[in-house]
Amino acid sequence: MKPTIYWCFTVxxxxxxxxVHSYGQSVIQGYVLDGETKDPLYGASVFLKxxxxxxxTDPSGRFILEGISPGKCVLExxxxxxxxxxxxxxxxxxxxxxxxxxxxxxxxTLEGIEVTGFSQTDTSTLKLPxxxxxxxxxxxxxxxxxxxxxxxxxxxxxxxxxxxxSTLDPVVRGFKYSQLNVQVDNGQKIEGGCPxxxxxxxxxxxxxDIKSLEIxxxxxxxxxxxxxxxxxxxxxxxxxxxxxxxxxxxxxxxYTSNPSGTREHLVLNGGNRLVYFGLSGTNKQxxxxxxxxxxxxxxxxxxxxxxxxxxxxxxxxxxxxxxYSYSVGKDVDYPxxxxxxxxDRTRLMSLDYSWNTPSERFLPWTVxxxxxxxxxxxxxxxxxxxxxVVAVTTVQAYNTGGRLESGFKSGNNIxxxxxxxxxxxxxxxxxxxxxxxxxxxxxTEQIWNNAVISNAGLFAExxxxxxxxxxxxxxxxxxxxxxxDDIVLEKMGKTIYFSDENESRFTNLSASAGFxxxxxDNLSLSLMLGRGVRSPDxxxxxxxxxxxxxxxxxxLGNPSLKPEANNQADLTGRFQxxxxxxxxxxxxxxxxxxxxxxEILPPSEQKPATNGVKGVKKYYNADYARFRGFELSYxxxxxxxxxxxxxxxxxxxxxxxxxxxxINESGQVxxxxxxxxDPLAEIPPFESTLTVGYKFLKGQLIPKLRGRFVARQNQxxxxxxxxxxxxxxxxxxxxxxxxNAHFTITGGVENLFNSTYYEHLNRRxxxxxxxxxxxxxxxxxxxxxxx
Amino acid sequence: MIWAMxxxxxxxxxxxxxxxxxxxAVEGVAVTYVVTDSDSGFDVRYRNADGKLVSETVVTDSxxxxxxxxxxxxxxxxxxxxxxxxxxxxxxxxxxxxxxxIFREASSLYDTANFVVVSGTVPY
Numbered sequence: 060m061k062p063t064i065y066w067c068f069t070v071x072x073x074x075x076x077x078x079v080h081s082y083g084q085s086v087i088q089g090y091v092l093d094g095e096t097k098d099p100l101y102g103a104s105v106f107l108k109x110x111x112x113x114x115x116t117d118p119s120g121r122f123i124l125e126g127i128s129p130g131k132c133v134l135e136x137x138x139x140x141x142x143x144x145x146x147x148x149x150x151x152x153x154x155x156x157x158x159x160x161x162x163x164x165x166x167x168t169l170e171g172i173e174v175t176g177f178s179q180t181d182t183s184t185l186k187l188p189x190x191x192x193x194x195x196x197x198x199x200x201x202x203x204x205x206x207x208x209x210x211x212x213x214x215x216x217x218x219x220x221x222x223x224x225s226t227l228d229p230v231v232r233g234f235k236y237s238q239l240n241v242q243v244d245n246g247q248k249i250e251g252g253c254p255x256x257x258x259x260x261x262x263x264x265x266x267x268d269i270k271s272l273e274i275x276x277x278x279x280x281x282x283x284x285x286x287x288x289x290x291x292x293x294x295x296x297x298x299x300x301x302x303x304x305x306x307x308x309x310x311x312x313x314y315t316s317n318p319s320g321t322r323e324h325l326v327l328n329g330g331n332r333l334v335y336f337g338l339s340g341t342n343k344q345x346x347x348x349x350x351x352x353x354x355x356x357x358x359x360x361x362x363x364x365x366x367x368x369x370x371x372x373x374x375x376x377x378x379x380x381x382x383y384s385y386s387v388g389k390d391v392d393y394p395x396x397x398x399x400x401x402x403d404r405t406r407l408m409s410l411d412y413s414w415n416t417p418s419e420r421f422l423p424w425t426v427x428x429x430x431x432x433x434x435x436x437x438x439x440x441x442x443x444x445x446x447x448v449v450a451v452t453t454v455q456a457y458n459t460g461g462r463l464e465s466g467f468k469s470g471n472n473i474x475x476x477x478x479x480x481x482x483x484x485x486x487x488x489x490x491x492x493x494x495x496x497x498x499x500x501x502x503t504e505q506i507w508n509n510a511v512i513s514n515a516g517l518f519a520e521x522x523x524x525x526x527x528x529x530x531x532x533x534x535x536x537x538x539x540x541x542x543x544d545d546i547v548l549e550k551m552g553k554t555i556y557f558s559d560e561n562e563s564r565f566t567n568l569s570a571s572a573g574f575x576x577x578x579x580d581n582l583s584l585s586l587m588l589g590r591g592v593r594s595p596d597x598x599x600x601x602x603x604x605x606x607x608x609x610x611x612x613x614x615l616g617n618p619s620l621k622p623e624a625n626n627q628a629d630l631t632g633r634f635q636x637x638x639x640x641x642x643x644x645x646x647x648x649x650x651x652x653x654x655x656x657x658e659i660l661p662p663s664e665q666k667p668a669t670n671g672v673k674g675v676k677k678y679y680n681a682d683y684a685r686f687r688g689f690e691l692s693y694x695x696x697x698x699x700x701x702x703x704x705x706x707x708x709x710x711x712x713x714x715x716x717x718x719x720x721x722i723n724e725s726g727q728v729x730x731x732x733x734x735x736x737d738p739l740a741e742i743p744p745f746e747s748t749l750t751v752g753y754k755f756l757k758g759q760l761i762p763k764l765r766g767r768f769v770a771r772q773n774q775x776x777x778x779x780x781x782x783x784x785x786x787x788x789x790x791x792x793x794x795x796x797x798x799n800a801h802f803t804i805t806g807g808v809e810n811l812f813n814s815t816y817y818e819h820l821n822r823r824x825x826x827x828x829x830x831x832x833x834x835x836x837x838x839x840x841x842x843x844x845x846x
Numbered sequence: 847m848i849w850a851m852x853x854x855x856x857x858x859x860x861x862x863x864x865x866x867x868x869x870x871a872v873e874g875v876a877v878t879y880v881v882t883d884s885d886s887g888f889d890v891r892y893r894n895a896d897g898k899l900v901s902e903t904v905v906t907d908s909x910x911x912x913x914x915x916x917x918x919x920x921x922x923x924x925x926x927x928x929x930x931x932x933x934x935x936x937x938x939x940x941x942x943x944x945x946x947x948i949f950r951e952a953s954s955l956y957d958t959a960n961f962v963v964v965s966g967t968v969p970y
Contacts, residue, residue, distance in 0.1 A: 390970060401922065440922050440967040449924055449967055497928040497961035498891065499899055 087150060088123040089158035090800040091116045091136055094697070094758075098197045100162060103138040114302045121800065121845070125303050136160050159800050161758075163697075186529055188573035188585035189629050190276040190645055190690065192217075196269055196296065201795055201805040203315045203839030205322055205343050207261040207269065207293065212818075214274060215690050216708035218743040221821040221831055222255070223393035223400075224318065224345060224358020226262035230820060231276060232647065233686050233712045233742045234288020237596035238625075241291045244382075246283060246427045246462045247409050250483045252435025252454035253400070254506060254598060254607050257393050261293065263386060263405045263433065265341045265364045267311060267324035270294045277647065278591025278625045279571040281518050281535035282464065284479055286569070287593040287625050297380070298328040298337030298368055305329065309845040313343075317837040318358050320345035330370070337368040347392075350832035351815030357392035376415040383408050395822035395831055397606070397669075398437040398452065406432040422466035422475060431458040435487075447495045452506055454487030466520075473522040483512045485597055502551060510543040510561075510601045514594065531587075532572040539565045539594040541601075541618070548603045550668055556603055561618045563600070567592035573629075585631040595620040599655055599678045604668035608676065609740045609822070610779040613667040614657055615677040623653040623680065640696045640703075648687045653680040659720060659731060671826075673720060674728065684714040684739060702752035702761065709746075712739040717778035740779035741820055744772035744786070762794040772819040784830075787816035806840040875968055878916040878943040879927045883953065885909040886933045893926040895919065909937075919968060925949070926965040932958055940964045 091103040099120025106113035107124060116122045129150045137143040141162035150156050192214050204210040208219045208227030219227030220235065231239055241260040242248055251258040273292040280286055299305075306329035313322040322343035330336050341364040348358050366384040373379075384407045391400040409429040416423065438451040464477030485507040492501050518535035541563050548556040571589030578584060595617075598607055602616040627649035634642045657676030665675045688710035695703035717737040721730045752763035768788050775781040793807030813836040821831040879892050887905040894900045895917035904913050919925070925942050939953040940962045950964045 438922070441970065445967055446965075492924055494924060494926050494965035495963055497930070497963055499893065499926050499928070499965070 086123060086125045087127055087134070087148070087156045087158070088121070089156075089160060090120045091122065091138065091160045091162060092120050093141075094161035094163045098195050100138050100141070103136060103141075103162070106135045106137075107132050115300065121299070121307065123301065123305055123307075125305070134158075136162065138162055157800070186575045186583065186585075186633075187275075188529070188531060188575045188587040188631065189279045190274075190631065190643075192274045192276075193271055195271045199266060199269055199272065200311060200843060201793065201841065203313065203807075203809060203837060203841070205266060205313070205315075205320065205345065207264060207266045207272065208259070210266060211261075211272065211274070211291075213748075215692060215706040216276070216688065216710060216743075217274060218818070218820050220741060221818065222257060222395040223360075223391060224348065224356070225360050225391065226258065228256050228259045229261060229291060230741065230743065231274060231289045231291070232688060233710045233739065234625075235741065237593060237599070238288040239291055240284050240286050240289070241293075242283060243293045243407070244295055244409065244411070244427075245292060245425075246460070246479065247407065247429040247431065248284070248458045248460060248481050248483075249405070249407070249431040250433065250456040250458040250485065250597070252403070252433045252456045252485075252487065253437060254454075254602055254605050255393075255396050255398075256607075257391070257396060257398075257400055257437065258388075258403055258433065258435055261291065262388075263403075263407070263431070264293050264295065265324075265362070265386065267322070267341050268295045268339065268364070268366060268384070270296045277571075277587065277627050277629050278569065278589040279533065279573070279587055279627075279629075280520075281533045281569055281571065281591075282475060282477065282520050283462075284481070284516065285514070285535070285537055285567065285591065285593050287591040287623075295382075296326070296337070296339070298330065298335050298370065300335050300370070300372060300378075301331055304331040307846055309843065311841060311843050313839065313841040315345070315837055315839045317834050318345040318348035332372055332375075335370045335372075337366075339366045340364065348834040348837075351810070351813045351835040352832075353835070354832065356832065356834075357394045360388065360391040362386065362388045362391075376417065378411075378413045380411045381409070382411070392441075394824045397442070397825055398439050398450070399441055400435070400437050401440070401451075402434075402436045404434045406430075420467055420469060422464075422468060422473070424463075424465045426461070426463050428461035429459070433457075447493070449492045449494055450489055451492075452487065452489040454485065454506060456483070456485045456487075458483050471524040475520045476518070478515070478517050480515045481513070483597065485510045502549070504548060504550070505546065505603065506605070507597070507601065508544040508546055510541075510597055512539070512541045512594075512597060512600075514539045527577040529575040530572075531574070532570075533589075534568070534570040537565075537567040537569070537592070537594070539567060539622075541594070543601050543618070546601060546603055546616075548668060555666065555668060556615070558618070561601065563595075563618050563620075565594050565622050567594060567622050581634060581636045583633045585629070585633070587629040587631075588627070590624055590626045592622050592624045594622045595655060595678070602678075604665075604675065606669050606672050608657060608779075609781070610676075611672050612657065612659075612674055612676040613669050613672050615660070615665060615675055617678040620655060620678055621653050621680050623651055623655050626650045626652065627686075637696055637698065641692070641694045643690075643692045645690045646688070649685065651684045651686065652682075654682070654684040654714060655679075656681050656684075656714065656717070659718060673722070681717070682715050684712060686710060686712040700754045702750070702754065702763065704750040705747070707745070707747035709744075710742055711774060712742045713737060713774075714739055714778075717776075719778040719780070734777045737778050738774040738776050738781075740776035740781045742772075742774065744774075744784070744819055745770040759797045760794070762792065764790070764792050766790045769816075769818070784817065784819040787814060789814050789816065789833075801845050803843040804840070805843070806838075809837040809839065810835055812836075874918045874920055876916065876943075876945050877919050877925055877949075877968065878914055878946075879925075880941045880943060881913040881927075881929055881938065882911075882941075883909045883937050883939040884911070884931055886931065886936050888929045888931040888936075888938055890927065890929045892928075893924055897924075899926075921968050921970045923968050924965070925968060926963075928961045928963040928965075930958065930961045934958050938962055942966070944968055 091100045103116040105122040206225045218230040249260040271294045275290040308327045311324040324341045326339040328337045344361040364386040368382045370380040386405045388403040412426040414424040433456040460481035462479035466475035487506040489504045516537040520533040523530045543561040546558040569591045573587030575585045604613040629647045631645040658679045660675045690708045693705045717734045720728045746769040748767045750765045771786040772784045790811045791809045795805045817830045817832045937955040941951040942949045
C-alpha cells in the first residue's frame with residue numbers, strides 16, 4: 060500500500076475526528092485518565108447518580124453514556140487506588156458533553172513500576188514482596204519502537220539479545236530463553252519455530268496490540284505456569300463492554316527515519332453489554348539502518364497482522380470472549396544468524412470464560428483454552444553461500460493448552476487454586492539444494508522430528524493482609540513428559556547422528572513465600588524466597604548439531620537432562636511519600652542448581668555437521684550457577700510540575716566450573732582447560748537511566764529528556780570466548796501533546812548525539828568479528844486518533 | 847444522526863484500509879534459460895516451472911540455433927540449468943535471463959569433460 064494513501068487517510072481521519080467532536084445528541088462521553096501520567100484507567104466506574112445509569116471505561120480509558128435526558132446531573136467516577144471524582148454537570152439539550160476526567164492517585168506509585176498483581180484477587184492493601192514492572196499501552200505507543208523485544212530494554216534490568224533488526228530475545232536479570240515464562244493474556248503460550256530463536260514468543264505479538272506489559276521477576280508467581288527467572292505477561296487490548304450499542308475506533312500512524320520505517324494500526328470496537336466485538340489490523344515495514352558512523356546494517360522487515368475478538372455476556376456475571384489473530388512476517392534480516400527469516404505465519408486462537416460467582420466466599424471462575432500455530436520458514440538465499448548451496452528450513456510449531464482457576468476468600472484471606480496444561484509439538488526439515496552440482500542433488504535433514512513436550516500443573520496461591528504485614532505463599536507441581544521420533548541426521552546421504560532414546564518424564568515441585576512489612580505508613584520492607592523448577596525445553600532436549608548457542612559450536616540436545624532449579628531470594632525496600640516521591644531498592648541472590656549449559660564433546664565421540672564451527676557441545680547439567688544483583692528506582696512526586704525518574708540495575712552471574720577448548724594461534728584445538736567461577740555469557744552490564752520532563756499546559760504538553768549510561772562489561776565468559784564490550788552514553792528527547800481524548804501527537808529524537816555504540820547482548824555479525832551496532836540518530840513521529 | 851453517520855463512514859474507511867493494508871501480493875518474474883553456440887547438440891538439465899529437474903537431449907544444426915525454456919516464478923526461487931556436449935570441437939554458452947536481463951551465464955570451449963552449470967536464486 061502506498062504511503063500517500065495512508066497520509067490522505069490520515070488527513071480525512073483528522074478532519075472527521077475534529078468534526079465529530081462538535082456534533083451529536085444526548086450523550087455524555089470522555090476519558091478517565093491518571094491525573095499524573097495521563098495514562099488511561101481501564102475499568103473505572105462512571106455513574107450518573109440522578110439517572111441511575113452507569114458504565115465502565117474501556118482499555119483506552121473511554122466511556123460513553125447515550126440517551127441521557129438533558130439537564131443537571133451528578134457524575135461520579137471511581138477507580139481502585141484513586142480518589143473518587145464527583146462533579147455536577149449540565150447536559151446540553153440535544154448535544155454531547157465531552158469530559159476528560161483526571162483522577163488523583165490516593166498513594167503515589169512509581170511510574171512504570173506498579174506494585175500490584177495481574178489478577179482479580181488483588182486487594183488494594185496487599186502489595187507484592189517481589190518486583191513487578193508494568194508499562195501500559197500509552198507509554199509504549201509514544202515511542203518509535205515497533206516490536207516488544209526492543210521496547211522492554213527500557214525496563215530496569217531487562218535486556219534483549221539482538222540477532223537482527225527486530226524481534227529481540229528478552230533477558231531479565233540475566234535469565235533468558237526458557238528460563239523466562241513468556242505468555243499472552245494470562246496463560247497463552249507460543250512456541251517459536253526457529254532453533255536459533257529468531258522468533259521468540261514475544262515476536263508473535265504486535266506491540267500495537269498490547270494493553271500492558273508486565274514482568275514479574277523471580278521464581279515466585281506460580282499461578283501462570285512454571286516460573287524460573289520470571290514471567291513476562293503480554294496483556295492485549297480487549298474490546299470494551301458498553302451499556303448501550305456503541306461503535307468506536309482508533310488509528311495510529313508512525314514514522315521513523317533510521318531505520319526508515321512506517322507503521323499503521325487501526326482498531327474498530329463495537330457492541331453492547333450482551334454482544335461486543337473488536338477488529339484491528341497492523342501493517343509495518345522497516346528498512347536497513349545506519350549506525351552513528353554511517354555504516355549500514357541489514358535490518359529489513361515487513362509485517363502485517365489482523366485480529367478479531369467476539370464476546371458474549373449472557374448474564375452480568377458471565378463473560379465469554381473468543382480471540383483470533385493472524386500475523387505474517389516476511390523477509391526479516393538476521394545478520395547475526397546463518398539464515399534470514401523468509402516468512403512466518405502465526406495463528407493465535409483463544410477462548411476465555413469468566414464467571415463471577417454470586418457468593419462473596421468464592422473467587423471468580425476463569426477458564427482459558429488456546430491454540431498457537433507457528434509456521435516458520437528461513438533460508439540463506441540472500442547470503443553469499445547460496446551460490447553453491449541453497450538451504451531452506453521450514454518448521455511447524457504448535458502449542459495447545461489451557462488453564463482453570465478459582466478460589467476462596469474469607470476476610471483478609473485469599474486462596475487461589477487451579478490447573479494448567481500445555482502440549483507442544485514441533486516438526487520440520489531443512490532442504491539443501493546443491494545448485495553448482497550438474498545434477499542439482501537435494502538433501503533433506505531433520506530439524507525436529509515430531510518432538511513433543513507436555514506439561515500439566517496444579518497450583519495454589521495464598522495471601523493474607525494484616526495491619527502492617529502482607530503475606531503471600533505460592534506452590535505448584537508440574538508433570539512433564541517429552542518424546543521425539545528417532546532422531547536421525549544425515550549429511551550428504553551419510554548418517555552422522557542417531558538417537559532412539561528420547562523419552563523423559565519429570566515431576567517438579569516449586570514453592571515460594573514472602574512478606575511485606577510496613578515499618579511506617581510510607582516505608583516497607585519485603586522479603587521473598589522461592590524455588591522454581593523448570594524442565595528442559597525442545598532445544599536442550601532434541602536439537603541435532605546446529606550452532607544455536609552464543610559460541611561457535613554445533614549443539615546437541617540431551618533427552619536425559621534433568622530439570623534445573625532456581626533458588627532465589629529478593630529483599631526490597633520501598634519508600635513512598637507525597638513530598639519526596641517513590642524510592643525502591645532491591646537486591647537479589649540466586650543459586651541455580653543443575654544449571655543447563657553445553658559441554659564439549661571430543662571429535663572422536665561426535666563430529667560437527669556445520670562448516671566452520673569449533674566443535675560440538677552437548678547440553679548437560681552443570682553443578683550450579685549464581686546470579687546476584689540490584690535494582691534502584693526513583694520517581695518524583697506527582698504534585699510537582701517536574702517529572703524525574705531514575706533507574707539503575709546490575710547483575711553478575713557466574714558458573715562454578717566450566718570447560719573450554721584451548722585453541723592455538725592457528726585455530727587448532729590443542730586441549731581443554733577448566734575455568735573456575737567463570738562469568739556466564741550474555742549478562743548485561745551495569746546501567747542507569749535518568750528521565751527529566753516538565754508538564755506544560757496542565758500536563759497536555761510534556762517534553763522529556765532521557766539519558767542512558769551503560770558501563771563497560773568486563774565480566775565475560777572465558778568458556779564461551781565472549782568479548783568485553785565498551786560502555787556508552789546515549790540521549791534522547793521526546794515531546795507528547797495530548798490535544799484532547801481524540802488526538803495525540805508524539806515525536807522526538809532517539810540517539811540525539813548520533814553515538815556509535817552497541818549493546819553487550821548484541822550478537823556479532825556472522826562470519827566476521829564485526830560488532831552489531833545500534834541505530835544512529837533517529838527522528839520519529841506518532842499520530843494517534845480516537846473516535 | 848449526523849454523529850452516527852460520521853461514525854459509520856469512519857468505520858467503513860477503517861475497514862477498507864485494514865483490508866488493503868493486508869494485501870501484500872508479490873509480483874512474479876519471467877525467467878528464461880537460453881543455450882546457444884552449440885553446432886551439434888547437447889544434453890541439458892534444468893529446473894522447470896514446477897521445481898522439478900528435467901533432462902533433455904537437444905540436437906542442433908548450427909551454432910546459431912537457440913534453445914530456450916521460459917516460465918514465470920517468484921523471487922527467491924531456485925533457477926538452475928546445466929549442460930554438456932560430446933563433440934570435442936564444439937562449444938556452448940548457457941544463460942539465465944530474469945525479466946529479459948542476463949542474471950547468470952557461463953560458457954565452455956572444447957571441454958567435454960565438465961558440465962556448464964548456471965544457477966542461483968531469483969533476487970528479491
